[in-house]
Amino acid sequence: MTQGHDRTSSDCKLTQQDESDWKSPTSMGSDFFSRKNIKNVLIYAPVGICILQRTKIVWANPACYAMTGHEHRSLEGKSARTLFPTDKEFKRVYDIFITAIARAGSATVDSRLSRVDDTAFDCRFRACWLDPGDHSQGLLTTVSDITEINSEQIRENQVRKMEAIGVLAGGISHDFNNLLMALQGHLSLMGVNRDRPEKIQDHIRQMKRLIEAAAEITGSLLGFARGGKYQVEPLDINQVVNMALTVFQLGEKNMVIEKKTGPDLHKINGDRSQLEQVLLNLLVNGSQAMVDGGTLTIETRNITIEDTNGFHFEVKPGAYVEISVQDTGIGMDQATLKKIFDPFFSTKTLEDTKGRGLGLSTVFGIVKNHGGFITVESQKNAGSIFRVALPGLIPEDVQPVEEDNDTFDLMPKGGETVLIVDDEDEVLEVGVSILDALGYQVLQARNGRECLDLVTEHPGKIALVILDLIMPVMDGRETFYQIQKIAPDIKMLISSGTRIDEETKRMLRDGCHSFLQKPFSMDRLSRVMREILDKPV
Numbered sequence: 001m002t003q004g005h006d007r008t009s010s011d012c013k014l015t016q017q018d019e020s021d022w023k024s025p026t027s028m029g030s031d032f033f034s035r036k037n038i039k040n041v042l043i044y045a046p047v048g049i050c051i052l053q054r055t056k057i058v059w060a061n062p063a064c065y066a067m068t069g070h071e072h073r074s075l076e077g078k079s080a081r082t083l084f085p086t087d088k089e090f091k092r093v094y095d096i097f098i099t100a101i102a103r104a105g106s107a108t109v110d111s112r113l114s115r116v117d118d119t120a121f122d123c124r125f126r127a128c129w130l131d132p133g134d135h136s137q138g139l140l141t142t143v144s145d146i147t148e149i150n151s152e153q154i155r156e157n158q159v160r161k162m163e164a165i166g167v168l169a170g171g172i173s174h175d176f177n178n179l180l181m182a183l184q185g186h187l188s189l190m191g192v193n194r195d196r197p198e199k200i201q202d203h204i205r206q207m208k209r210l211i212e213a214a215a216e217i218t219g220s221l222l223g224f225a226r227g228g229k230y231q232v233e234p235l236d237i238n239q240v241v242n243m244a245l246t247v248f249q250l251g252e253k254n255m256v257i258e259k260k261t262g263p264d265l266h267k268i269n270g271d272r273s274q275l276e277q278v279l280l281n282l283l284v285n286g287s288q289a290m291v292d293g294g295t296l297t298i299e300t301r302n303i304t305i306e307d308t309n310g311f312h313f314e315v316k317p318g319a320y321v322e323i324s325v326q327d328t329g330i331g332m333d334q335a336t337l338k339k340i341f342d343p344f345f346s347t348k349t350l351e352d353t354k355g356r357g358l359g360l361s362t363v364f365g366i367v368k369n370h371g372g373f374i375t376v377e378s379q380k381n382a383g384s385i386f387r388v389a390l391p392g393l394i395p396e397d398v399q400p401v402e403e404d405n406d407t408f409d410l411m412p413k414g415g416e417t418v419l420i421v422d423d424e425d426e427v428l429e430v431g432v433s434i435l436d437a438l439g440y441q442v443l444q445a446r447n448g449r450e451c452l453d454l455v456t457e458h459p460g461k462i463a464l465v466i467l468d469l470i471m472p473v474m475d476g477r478e479t480f481y482q483i484q485k486i487a488p489d490i491k492m493l494i495s496s497g498t499r500i501d502e503e504t505k506r507m508l509r510d511g512c513h514s515f516l517q518k519p520f521s522m523d524r525l526s527r528v529m530r531e532i533l534d535k536p537v
Helices: 016-023 036-046 061-067 087-104 147-192 195-226 237-249 272-289 360-369 425-437 448-457 476-487 502-509 522-533
Strands: 050-052 054-059 106-114 120-129 139-145 233-235 256-261 266-268 295-305 316-328 373-377 385-389 417-420 443-444 462-467 491-496 514-517
Touching: 050 061, 054 266, 061 106, 087 106, 087 120, 120 147, 139 385, 147 256, 233 272, 237 256, 237 272, 237 295, 237 316, 266 272, 266 385, 272 295, 272 316, 272 360, 272 385, 295 502, 360 373, 417 425, 417 448, 425 443, 425 522, 443 448, 448 462, 462 476, 462 522, 476 491, 476 502, 491 502, 491 522, 502 514, 514 522
Parallel strands: 256 295, 417 443, 417 462, 462 491, 491 514
Antiparallel strands: 050 054, 050 139, 106 120, 120 139, 233 266, 295 316, 316 385, 373 385
16 A cells, blocks of 8 residues: 555545546456456455445455454454444544535545454544435445554654754753853853942843743753653744754754744744644744745744634634745646645655655644644745634633742741742752742751652641752652641642643642642742642641
8 A cells, every 4th residue: 555645535436438448458458347357356456445335334355354353254243333342433534424425425534444353453544425416325435554654653753742842942052151241241241249238129120031942942942852642732923933944953054934923913822842843843844945045934924813714724803923934945736736635645755865854744644633734825936825714812801820929028927837848959949949938837858758758757837838840758649638638638739840741730630729730930829829728628
């Protein structure tokens, strides 16, 4: 089986002339369509073939049985649901079949099938009416095992991601060295200006800004490190664009890159890592289309869609954020344009050492999963422009970010006993100092085991535990659930350098009171602590 792109529905339809050609074989001999040959095609075809009447399997060829492990003819008369892992997946595939065949005469859908031994495999279905003039004859369906193809694509994507991380590491070290240089400069100047309070305050403000910039960089790194886990959060798309360009520009020296970021963009709900990969892929595609260099333009803006009649696919009216990537490269003809979002389609050869990237079908899938859409305009020798539109969040959907207060006197204080748990001595030391300055009685532990010992030694005394997640001996998750068992009245605040993930969300659902991602300010900590401590048990 070749790894070419899927045929479109229009490719599968036969004209009267086509049918005539098929029914009048010449070079193959007059007996080519004999009953014996047709039988051999069905029996020895290297793909599964079956006939469905509604959801019932009427007949299946040996390849179908070999794929699924069922005894020969044992599926006849049974529902096709037998072959699917879940009712939901069976219904999804069947609904696509019925809808697509009614609209275009054929359907193609990727799914997973179960084997007799309870294992599963990736497959691709193609279906059409066995007799377009008599639908009672049922559906002709083919099944191809695409496990190896999918595994290869996953491996390719992982290689590309590792390459991107390698390039990213070089850029990150450069950016961090610049930030450290600026921080060191402000520290030195604070010593010089120690008798000038207004200068000291200015240095502190500048250092705070630099720390926030460093936190933004590490946040992007955490997105790459999630290994494909989907995490939706409100995003500023301009920040996503900046990060993608940071990675992309490190490897591109022979072109002009123009960035036009729109002001006051709507926030969007999205996964930072996946959207960065989408933009990187579009940037790489554009650069590779410009063989002798050129200009690559990336632009962002707010758009409002009111009339959706101009789209040939479903689009919901409303506010969107549009990201466009335009190149001055070789462009595409209409035949190529029709195929670029098909799975495994590429204009590159297999020998192309520059790689094939994520593939525009994957880009299409990511954008669609975000509730958006992607369009392309191109002409041969006149460049291309890809436009990605993502639903914008209206202002009331976005949680306002509280500005930190630098004035210590205005920070809320307390006097309760607080236990801070962290395995990093530097973090523990500064945490104890901050809590002490805010008036709290402070206990400290370097891992979960020490934390549980202190909880046991001070029954009824500890009001709040500030808990790191990643620690030796006993991690934060296990510590959290152990504290719940032995001292359920103690309130808990997770403080971690990792982003909130599904495991952390589960802890919050199970009774943890809040989450703070490092780094955070003294003012932010003081306010969150008071919110937790002042809340009734």
